[in-house]
Amino acid sequence: KVRPQIEHSLLTEKRLAAEAEAMQVFAENLRHLLLSAPAGSRTTLGVDPGIRTGVKLAVVSEAGDVLAHSTIYPFAPKEDKEGSIAELARLCREYNVELIAIGNGTASRETEAVVAEMMAANTDLKLTRVTVSEAGASVYSASELAAAELPELDVSIRGAVSIARRLQDPLAELVKIDPKSIGVGQYQHDVNQTGLAKTLDAVVEDCVNAVGVDVNTASPAILAYIAGLNKAIAQQIVEYRKEHGRFDTRQALKNVPRLGERTFEQAAGFLRIQNGSEPLDASAVHPESYGLVEKIVAAKATTVKDIIGNTEIIRQVKAEEFVDDKFGLPTIQDVLAELEKPGRDPRPEFRTAKFREDITEVAQLTEGMQLEGVVTNVTNFGAFVDIGVHQD
Template sequence: MSNTINQMIAGELNVRNEQVTAAVTLLDDGNTVPFIARYRKEVTGGLDDTQLRTLESRLGYLRELDDRRQVIIKSITEQSKMTPELQADIASADSKTRLEDLYLPYKPKRRTKGQIAIEAGLEPLADTLWQDPSQTPEVLASDFVAADKGIADTKAALDGARAILMERFAEDATLLDKIRRHLQNNAELTSRVVEGKEQEGAKFKDYFEYSEALKNVPSHRALALFRGRNEGVLQLTLNADPQQEEGVRGSYCEVMIADHYAVNLGTQPADTWRKQVISWAWRIKILMHLETELMSALREKAEDGAMQVFADNLKDLLMAAPAGPRVTLALDPGLRTGCKVAVVDQTGKLLDTATIYPHTARARVAEAEAAVLALITKHDVNLIAIGNGTASRETDAFVAQLLKDNNLKIQSVMVSEAGASVYSASELAANEFPNLDVSLRGAVSIGRRLQDPLAELVKIDPKSIGVGQYQHDVSQSMLAKRLDAVVEDCVNAVGVDVNTASPALLTRVAGLNTTIAQNIVNYRDDNGRFENRTTLKKVARLGPKAFEQCAGFLRIMNGKNPLDSSAVHPESYAVVKNIAAANDKAMDAIIGNSDFLRGLKAADYTDEKFGVPTVTDIISELDKPGRDPRPEFKTATFAEGVNEVKDLIPGMVLEGVITNVTNFGAFVDVGVHQDGLVHISALSDKFVSDPREVVKAGDVVKVKVMEVDLQRKRIGMSMRLNDEPGQEKPARKPQGQRPDTRPQNTRQHGNKQRNEQPAGGAMGGAFAAAFANAKQKK
């Protein structure tokens, strides 16, 4: 079966079977995805980390499917009901849904009405009436009346026969598959408000009378609907016949059932009864079963979409440009309790702390200025980080004035403090700063995350960083697994300085765990800095396998071997030596020598172990050893005098930072303590199917303010700077796509259409609903 699984995955990834087989073998041998993607390209044929993550996930699913397959085969075989045809169907089932459909007739369950009827001897009655419509139901049923078997009269006999057929139809895997596919393509999801819940559930008012094709419901809308149902505000149903006129009782799915069994319903004596059997089987058995299943499938798909949005945003945030090793003064703004100040050196080591009160009495402002100036002078500060929470703009203005008055050329940057309070109160922070006040720990975190977002954010539970979409409505275990994979990939893509990294950062390195990471730090504390990668083998519990996995991702800056600061793995140092020897050069002379390295041909230095892909990577790494894949550091400049939502005026063009990207648009921080929304329709003059095609978290962008709702603190924005407030300008459709003459983002509501306008039009519909689920700043 393993070969079949590998072939299936190869087809889905559009790669060769040998590549999948090799990757599966490596994963089963305990190798990590980052290690395989980076250092086993010859073996896997160059599968990248994204392909490997998909492969790993799919492998787990298909193996679970195969395990379930074996359980089902054993169960049916023990019942002596296995046939060659059923065995073949079970063997070819490619999804858990199909497998469970096949198992349904044989699955042990409580005695049903159909089973009781069979035990009472009514199956011949059911079969005869179904196959021979010329029989009169009441006449034929009279022969099956038996009080001792619980069949008191002809009605009881016909009810039992109907129950037998209804259950038979509902357990027909082929029929279920036909109807399921029909519903997936044609059914509509319908939502209605629960009577009396209009006021209580006002935030769901867009869904009080709502319908949309099931196949078109996006993840964020699906999760909003399910949340409304969970809160008792909405009723969700599946409309199997959305095109059908009101008053028509029959469903097309009933026609499908009749066609499936080649039944022609006419005017023969048993036809009325047979039609009733089909109708009841559809409405009572099949519809209820498939509605539950398709709703669950929609939720699963929506959760997966939401988790992917979170994962993409998290990756962008973790891979944001670092300010670099600069002495940083960080302020965690506050009003009544004051601003907490922390100074960290180039490596993030805490140097000094203070608490200032620049937003109270004038005398205290002068005192605050003196305190900050003293810290800047004492520690030679050249970067200032300001948390973007309460009083952030007031603190920013205070710092700007101080720098101006003292003619100081120090860059001041607003930093997201999402999750900083979570870190401050964590066990990790307590171990790192046992004698430091919780509030001051937050300031340290703000400063460090400006220096190196990745190194600091790994200390915080990814779910607390706040870049998700309906993150509390999805499986928390699945979300944690997905986000952990993102963190692992980002950390290993950048690499980690083993002599400065925290245990939290080291834990995310391929091959390491919490215990080994702490042991590395303990060894460093006891023996001083690591001078070469080989010394890592002396760390307790860091065995050969762990060393193989982690060594290439751990950097030793200014060590004894210059290759230790690069992504070249120790196992391939010999390749570098061969390159140097073959060209009669010292190893130091070829590292960073672009002219020389670009003239090399990788094929000239391959051997049985290291092929062209690995040698190509080595040459590229030697050209720019330890290159950081993250972008260049740059920041947004917030407009002076624009500190609160009330300061915004439609038509303003402002600079801001993308804080979150969802399926329906992007949220932008322009410095007013409340993110504005650029709806997907206002991201570009061109058609946009995915907001991430245009922006990602951390991007610095220019936006125009289109609408301001002071009461609800909602801000509508556009990145199409030619848009004018109050005017709607539809985004261009992609070439070759037939124009849609309906208003943009129109949804069907019964016989009415309601236009949900993008930024620039009335503030309602999906645009307003998006705000209802946006996380407000502290």
């Protein structure tokens, strides 16, 4: 009588432990993907490879706006390689493209070869080509969010736009996709979906708040993950920005409907304002600590502008001298660290992996060969690395 109960109890225990482990692996992979290095504000050509339906192209400005789009047919049945190379060169030249982001899906290496040929024929163009993970791009293309952001573009072109933006800022683009669709987990369909969704949402929230968000360029999708904000308030911020122009200070956020004092208190430290009238608004220093910074500045007979990033002055500040009822030593040390490296980004510096051009198939690999690649997924039984042979 007792045996079935014990069996059931043990199986449940093991299943829950296995689920927790699988969720943990997914969460860690997602964190690494979200915090991958951004290429930054550079004009980028997004390339979504395809064979029969053509290769979709989209030029995206430094700010992430679509400047132009096109479709080329370098492969069968049309095989218009010459025309394709000419069109690629035209777009790169006309819009001063710096980066070419090529999706890693079907026909990725063949498309990369066409792009390489164009670059070889136009050496005056200063271009860098990078292979970008397409995971979840098709989900975004067909989503309501993409339709609202890019209503005038065909679904297939939206994929190319997403690929370009992913290279510029992976975090800002990937938050638009349901984390489960990004596909960097193991056994993700076998685990409790509610628990998985909660775990992954917490990871996205952590990453967004660790990096911080520029209020004047952020989409509602990324703003919604900021502590204290939700989808409705994020939308209000964007609407207010459209109507009244850019925010000049953090305090101006209080004019946004439904953004009350409590919400401001929670969110302000994670919202950045670049080139505003208050230099501290571009840092992670919370407005509550601005008075403390003023005290430090007065004690050192300098200005806020001059102390920011000035290691020499900051190292001379004795934190314990400024401790009072409101600010303890750890808070003051945090503020000083932030002043030294304001708005520091926890993400690594951008660099690219160069695939060997003569290696395109698994059959060409030999033991002992050393290749550069991109880690696309890590599981408990091993890591998947994209080395440009159609199969991680």
